[in-house]
Amino acid sequence: MNPSRIYGKLLKHFGKQHWWPADSAFEVMIGAILTQQTTWLSVEKAIENLKKHGLLSPASLAGAKTGLIERLIRPTGFYKQKAGRIKAFSQYLRSRYNGSIYRLFTKRQTHKLREELLALDGIGNETADSILLYAGERLIFPIDAYTRRVSGRLGHKEDDYERLRAFFERNLPRSLAVYKEFHALLVRLAKEHCRIKPLCSGCPLGEECKRG
DNA sequence: ACCCAGGTGGCCC
DNA sequence: GGGCCACATGGG
Numbered sequence A: 001m002n003p004s005r006i007y008g009k010l011l012k013h014f015g016k017q018h019w020w021p022a023d024s025a026f027e028v029m030i031g032a033i034l035t036q037q038t039t040w041l042s043v044e045k046a047i048e049n050l051k052k053h054g055l056l057s058p059a060s061l062a063g064a065k066t067g068l069i070e071r072l073i074r075p076t077g078f079y080k081q082k083a084g085r086i087k088a089f090s091q092y093l094r095s096r097y098n099g100s101i102y103r104l105f106t107k108r109q110t111h112k113l114r115e116e117l118l119a120l121d122g123i124g125n126e127t128a129d130s131i132l133l134y135a136g137e138r139l140i141f142p143i144d145a146y147t148r149r150v151s152g153r154l155g156h157k158e159d160d161y162e163r164l165r166a167f168f169e170r171n172l173p174r175s176l177a178v179y180k181e182f183h184a185l186l187v188r189l190a191k192e193h194c195r196i197k198p199l200c201s202g203c204p205l206g207e208e209c210k211r212g
Numbered sequence B: 001a002c003c004c005a006g007g008t009g010g011c012c013c
Numbered sequence C: 001g002g003g004c005c006a007c008a009t010g011g012g
Helices: A003-014 A025-034 A040-052 A058-063 A066-076 A079-097 A101-105 A110-118 A125-135 A145-153 A161-170 A176-193
Strands: none
Touching: A003 A176, A025 A040, A025 A079, A025 A101, A025 A125, A040 A066, A058 A079, A066 A079, A079 A101, A110 A125, A125 A161, A125 A176, A145 A161, A145 A176
């Protein structure tokens, strides 16, 4: 399969997705943790709750009561785990970077930053890469379950995270805008057409899909 | 009453 | 390297 051609088709069919919806890089990072294994609608509610309580900055979240964070993010599920993780993440930003997202991202090699993020509790491959791309403006292509499913349907055998990421990064133009948009488009496509019960009518991929 | 959601970490072999 | 499991609310 040719990712660039797929990207063109999806963009033409769906239009721009305008990811990542957030008011700040920190909001992107917190959203990236909250959105694990849940719907974006739930994350929006949680983010709204945090905002209402003034808890959308590293300093405020780092000092908040864990029980309060749990209550505010409950709709996203796994809320005890996630509350501890976003608090610990905020404390890490506070102690290591004085709460400055700018200091976190500026003058840092991407792969070093990636290793550093991966070492944190609750930040795995996809979350780290979403943060790097959408909050850090790094040329990293995140692989999520939908991207895996779509590339499988397109006949691509590779399933290993790093190899799949390398494949997309090798075959896409080196453009932040393209990376951001394509990842979002793949999610959109999979949601509408590649669920377990496939809804293939109207799928913009047509004959390219080799399901089964 | 199921099944799924923009994963991660722990444990096992 | 892989396969299973817990984590948990909310919507179809």
